[in-house]
Amino acid sequence: MKKTYVYYLFFCFLIMFFTRCSKPYQQALPIVQFVSAVPYGLADTLLLSGYITSAGASDVEYTGFSFSNVPTFDLLSHQVLLNSNPDGTFSALVTAYNDSTYYFEAFAANQYGYTVSNVFKYTVPAAKPDSAPCNIPRNTIIFNDNNWTPASVFGSGGQNPYGSYYVEADFGAGYSIDIYFNMVPTNGEYLVLSPNNFVGYNGSHYIATLIMDQDYPFNQNGYVYITQNKDGSTTLSFCSLVVNMFSTNFPVSAKITYH
Amino acid sequence: MKKLLLLTLLLQCFACSAIYGQYGLQASILAPTGYYQYVLKPAVGAEFLIKSGDMDDIYSFGGSIGYAKFNPTQDTFRTYATGGQGFLFPGYEVIHSYQEISVGVTNDLRLLPERKICPVIGFDLYFYVITVSEDDYAETIIQSSSQGDNYWLLSILPRVGVQYKINESLYLTGGFGRSMSLTGIVQGQVLWKTFFNLIYCP
Numbered sequence: 529m530k531k532t533y534v535y536y537l538f539f540c541f542l543i544m545f546f547t548r549c550s551k552p553y554q555q556a557l558p559i560v561q562f563v564s565a566v567p568y569g570l571a572d573t574l575l576l577s578g579y580i581t582s583a584g585a586s587d588v589e590y591t592g593f594s595f596s597n598v599p600t601f602d603l604l605s606h607q608v609l610l611n612s613n614p615d616g617t618f619s620a621l622v623t624a625y626n627d628s629t630y631y632f633e634a635f636a637a638n639q640y641g642y643t644v645s646n647v648f649k650y651t652v653p654a655a656k657p658d659s660a661p662c663n664i665p666r667n668t669i670i671f672n673d674n675n676w677t678p679a680s681v682f683g684s685g686g687q688n689p690y691g692s693y694y695v696e697a698d699f700g701a702g703y704s705i706d707i708y709f710n711m712v713p714t715n716g717e718y719l720v721l722s723p724n725n726f727v728g729y730n731g732s733h734y735i736a737t738l739i740m741d742q743d744y745p746f747n748q749n750g751y752v753y754i755t756q757n758k759d760g761s762t763t764l765s766f767c768s769l770v771v772n773m774f775s776t777n778f779p780v781s782a783k784i785t786y787h
Numbered sequence: 788m789k790k791l792l793l794l795t796l797l798l799q800c801f802a803c804s805a806i807y808g809q810y811g812l813q814a815s816i817l818a819p820t821g822y823y824q825y826v827l828k829p830a831v832g833a834e835f836l837i838k839s840g841d842m843d844d845i846y847s848f849g850g851s852i853g854y855a856k857f858n859p860t861q862d863t864f865r866t867y868a869t870g871g872q873g874f875l876f877p878g879y880e881v882i883h884s885y886q887e888i889s890v891g892v893t894n895d896l897r898l899l900p901e902r903k904i905c906p907v908i909g910f911d912l913y914f915y916v917i918t919v920s921e922d923d924y925a926e927t928i929i930q931s932s933s934q935g936d937n938y939w940l941l942s943i944l945p946r947v948g949v950q951y952k953i954n955e956s957l958y959l960t961g962g963f964g965r966s967m968s969l970t971g972i973v974q975g976q977v978l979w980k981t982f983f984n985l986i987y988c989p
Contacts, residue, residue, distance in 0.1 A: 551824050552825070552860070553860050553864065557865065586822075592875060602926070603875065603926075604876065604877075607875065609869070609873055609875050637875060640822075640864070641864055641866050641867065642865055642867045
């Protein structure tokens with residue numbers, strides 16, 4: 529009888545061991561953390577980083593990021609899908625504009641499902657105002673060492689020979705300079721390329737192209753600098769850019785302000 | 788392969804009947820492990836057993852037919868789809884029911900058949916028909932609702948247990964085993980099976 533009782537206890541133990549409760553589903557899912565959003569070397573570019581703190585009950589198959597301008601957003605919003613890394617880290621470059629607030633989240637998925645991190649709020653800092661590294665009086669164009677005060681300066685969007693925005697400075701005597709951009713220019717420096725090579729962005733810089741009197745393109749290289757002023761005006765400046773007219777190179781510098 | 792298996796099972800059942808062996812009922816607790824331990828709760832299963840020979844034989848074989856119903860561990864699972872489009876589409880899955888009907892071949896080896904309490908080693912082969920009703924959704928690409936989709940699975944079950952002779956015509960067996968799927972058209976299933984059966988020997 530005693531022996532039977534021991535067997536009975538043994539079976540009770542076995543039942544307890546082998547019929548233990550199922551595990552919570554949440555434990556099967558990966559745990560993911562949004563680590564950082566930092567401005568990257570390229571203009572309007574952020575480097576996003578995430579980290580898998582736990583893979584869950586199976587290997588992580590996908591990772592990625594989603595973001596939006598609003599705090600509540602769908603996982604498909606601006607989604608970047610990545611494969612998983614054995615060390616748990618993942619990162620991606622995304623386009624995010626200066627002086628704008630974004631909400632980011634990282635996600636990870638394994639065989640059981642997906643999880644998302646907490647939402648991370650980040651405001652991309654505004655670009656610092658930039659001005660030409662040469663001493664030019666305000667509202668002045670220096671053409672071939674002669675100072676001119678422009679009769680009119682204005683910026684305009686719409687249909688242009690190059691890009692989608694241009695600034696025109698008319699400095700009298702039939703002379704004018706048109707500076708073309710592929711965007712409304714904001715604080716920063718813009719690489720000068722010839723009209724033939726004009727693109728909005730070359731992978732490292734935003735581009736400007738300049739044409740004198742609508743016929744004479746400026747040579748490549750050098751920069752145009754943009755400063756957005758507190759009164760809403762914009763100052764455009766450049767130093768010793770070169771325009772070739774009638775087979776002669778003329779240096780041109782300027783500091784002009786427009787609304 | 789399926790036809791061959793069914794034929795084998797039928798032949799074995801007929802053989803058991805012809806031998807006029809033992810029959811009884813089995814209750815089991817099926818505890819999923821691996822993938823399913825996060826998805827399905829342990830279930831109680833019931834089986835009808837038929838075995839060859841007598842309770843004092845060293846070896847007996849037989850057949851079984853059984854049923855088990857599993858409940859999901861939670862109402863909604865956070866699933867997704869990728870669809871090869873470079874995006875992860877968030878979604879969910881709701882399991883309304885998950886049921887198994889099993890047909891099995893059983894083999895028992897009694898280590899001390901003459902004793903009142905006797906250790907038993909067993910090895911079973913099971914063919915499962917699994918019926919699942921569920922809702923699947925993945926944003927913009929999947930929205931489906933299935934009512935009773937059937938899948939099959941072939942599993943083995945090595946097991947150990949102890950047999951207790953109640954009297955000359957009844958004995959009780961308790962034990963446990965690990966059911967491991969060999970092949971099938973559904974995610975491989977591994978589960979612990981703890982069982983008790985009461986067998987009648989006419």
